[in-house]
Amino acid sequence: MPPPKLHRPFFARSVHKVAPDLIGATLLIDGVGGRIVEVEAYHHTDPAAHSFGGETERNTVMFGSPGYAYVYRSYGIHWCLNFVCEPEGSASAVLIRAIEPLQGLATMRRRRGLTDERKLCSGPGKLGQALGVTRDKLNGLALDRSPFALFAREGTPEIVTGVRIGITKAAELPWRYGLKGSRFLSKPFQ
DNA sequence: TATGAGATCAACT
DNA sequence: GTTGATCTCATAC
Numbered sequence: 001m002p003p004p005k006l007h008r009p010f011f012a013r014s015v016h017k018v019a020p021d022l023i024g025a026t027l028l029i030d031g032v033g034g035r036i037v038e039v040e041a042y043h044h045t046d047p048a049a050h051s052f053g054g055e056t057e058r059n060t061v062m063f064g065s066p067g068y069a070y071v072y073r074s075y076g077i078h079w080c081l082n083f084v085c086e087p088e089g090s091a092s093a094v095l096i097r098a099i100e101p102l103q104g105l106a107t108m109r110r111r112r113g114l115t116d117e118r119k120l121c122s123g124p125g126k127l128g129q130a131l132g133v134t135r136d137k138l139n140g141l142a143l144d145r146s147p148f149a150l151f152a153r154e155g156t157p158e159i160v161t162g163v164r165i166g167i168t169k170a171a172e173l174p175w176r177y178g179l180k181g182s183r184f185l186s187k188p189f190q
Numbered sequence: 191t192a193t194g195a196g197a198t199c200a201a202c203t
Numbered sequence: 204g205t206t207g208a209t210c211t212c213a214t215a216c
Contacts, residue, residue, distance in 0.1 A: 040208070042208070048208065049208085057200090058200070059201095072200090073198090073199065073200070074209055075198075075207060075209050076209095077199085123209070125210060126210075164208070165209095166207085166208055166209065168206095186209095
């Protein structure tokens with residue numbers, strides 16, 4: 001029996017509960033993807049969050065309903081994928097940072113121009129490229145409908161936490177979550 | 191292994 | 204005009 005799909009109410013909880021619960025879940029976009037092994041939580045009271053300074057054109061999806069995709073451009077180059085959490089208007093989200101590639105390997109290798117499985121999706125920008133994430137295509141779309149497919153994890157994985165990566169504000173908050181021992185993380189946990 | 195620069199753009203000051 | 208939830212490649216140790 002296949003694992004149950006994750007529906008939108010799954011995301012209508014605190015971002016700090018949703019983020020660790022996503023570790024081990026399976027994410028596919030148009031049938032391409034794998035197992036989530038690393039995420040980070042961003043809360044609206046958190047100076048590092050895009051929603052911290054209030055609603056803008058870029059972050060408007062974060063201020064909408066939970067269970068939708070928020071996509072932003074990072075450093076002018078990369079597309080990064082977030083899942084909006086908590087009750088509507090709270091403007092919190094989980095950044096998907098790394099997955100273990102499982103389905104659509106050939107597609108991901110072609111998009112990335114690489115064959116090394118460990119480097120296909122081991123970082124938010126890489127993952128975006130491998131899964132074909134763009135703002136035009138995915139920003140504001142529901143996570144329980146095509147082209148997204150999300151499946152609950154089986155069993156309870158061992159989860160490690162640490163400080164978030166690549167930020168300068170609120171850098172000390174331990175809001176990075178990972179699958180213990182995974183070879184597909186963007187960086188090892190201490 | 192470690193550090194540094196370049197790519198490239200939208201939000202914000 | 205500056206900054207940033209990044210990545211890759213080059214050069215140095």
